[in-house]
Amino acid sequence: MPGFEWPFTELPPSGPAVVAHAAGDLRIEDVPLKAPAADEAVVEIAYGGICGSDLHYWMHGAAGESILKDPMVLGHEIVGTVVRAAADGSGPAAGTPVAVHPATPGPGAARYPQDRPNLSPGCTYLGSAARHPHTDGAFSRYATLPVRMLRELPAGLSLRTAALVEPASVAWHAVARAGDVAGKTAMVIGSGPIGALVVAVLKRAGAAKITAVDMHDKPLEIARAVGADEVLKGDDAEAIAAVEADVVIESSGSHFGLASAIKGAVRGG
Missing domain, CATH: 3.90.180.10 (Medium-chain alcohol dehydrogenases, catalytic domain)
Structure with a gap:
């Protein structure tokens, strides 16, 4: 002032x-x-x-x-x-x-x-x-x-x-709660700002393959830019189920996203 x-x-x-x-x-x-x-x-x-x-x-x-x-x-x-x-x-x-x-x-x-x-x-x-x-x-x-x-x-x-520190800390905390993700397959449901940051943290933590899921093209473009190896549309239930991810992080906050997270996780994941 x-x-x-x-x-x-x-x-x-x-x-x-x-x-x-x-x-x-x-x-x-x-x-x-x-x-x-x-x-x-x-x-x-x-x-x-x-x-x-x-x-x-x-x-x-x-x-x-x-x-x-x-x-x-x-x-x-x-x-x-x-x-x-x-x-x-x-x-x-x-x-x-x-x-x-x-x-x-x-x-x-x-x-x-x-x-x-x-x-x-x-x-x-x-x-x-x-x-x-x-x-x-x-x-x-x-x-x-x-x-x-x-x-x-x-x-x-x-x-x-x-x-970016505060939202990035949310992503870091989520990945930390998942344990050691190095060498594992991971899927992120919802590729908004938090989801994109989760993708970036998973990449840094050594995840072997990261799949990002969203209903819209632009968030998926961003997810790929920050480290996603594969992107899927949220309404492709068959493709999501085929991922069989070791770790799934749901960041959309929707019941549809939660259902997709359950479908996309490997048994015991």
């Missing part, structure tokens, strides 16, 4: 943000910058990936069962630079480029695997209307964030490329 140059001597009181109000009602508004707590840092946002949920909030006023009840700042696939470090000395220093882990485990003592906070009951995410009050996202000039959300980026990784 005009008048605020690096390094900051004071924080701007507000800044522009992308705010969803209702179906079809998306606005750029000046929103207050939250004063940081001792364990929070202020990040200048450089890039943000547009998730399918962001599109749904904009176009439909809801993402699945998460329905907008109040205006909400969108955005959770975000990267930027720390412009004010946490007052308690924790977390990255000012000037550090970071990606953002958008989840916060839920409160309470409910049982869940401690190394898998995404399974915590009541877990919240930046830019989500799953809870009320909603959790604002960070499609904004500046965002005040807990340092536990910040992940320092390696030297040489541009912020523009790093905008």
Whole structure:
């Protein structure tokens, strides 16, 4: 913002943000910058990936069962630079480029695997209307964030490329859950952004053959470009069943895709 140059001597009181109000009602508004707590840092946002949920909030006023009840700042696939470090000395220093882990485990003592906070009951995410009050996202000039959300980026990784970190981590997690895929045949159902990233991760992890499945030509073109050895149309049930993949990852989120995943898996896969 005009008048605020690096390094900051004071924080701007507000800044522009992308705010969803209702179906079809998306606005750029000046929103207050939250004063940081001792364990929070202020990040200048450089890039943000547009998730399918962001599109749904904009176009439909809801993402699945998460329905907008109040205006909400969108955005959770975000990267930027720390412009004010946490007052308690924790977390990255000012000037550090970071990606953002958008989840916060839920409160309470409910049982869940401690190394898998995404399974915590009541877990919240930046830019989500799953809870009320909603959790604002960070499609904004500046965002005040807990340092536990910040992940320092390696030297040489541009912020523009790093905008893929959050969705790529989803793909990496899915492949990791499948175990060692080296030398195995794999099939990915749904070749949207997450599916394409799953294909890329499978390739890097050493899968012997990767088949991508989608209903549309363009996603299949992208899947082939990032590592798919074979592409199939989603309505070709016979060809899907013939794959007999050792590992199948379903990324379409549809009941049709799940049925295809079961058909395409080898017995015991």
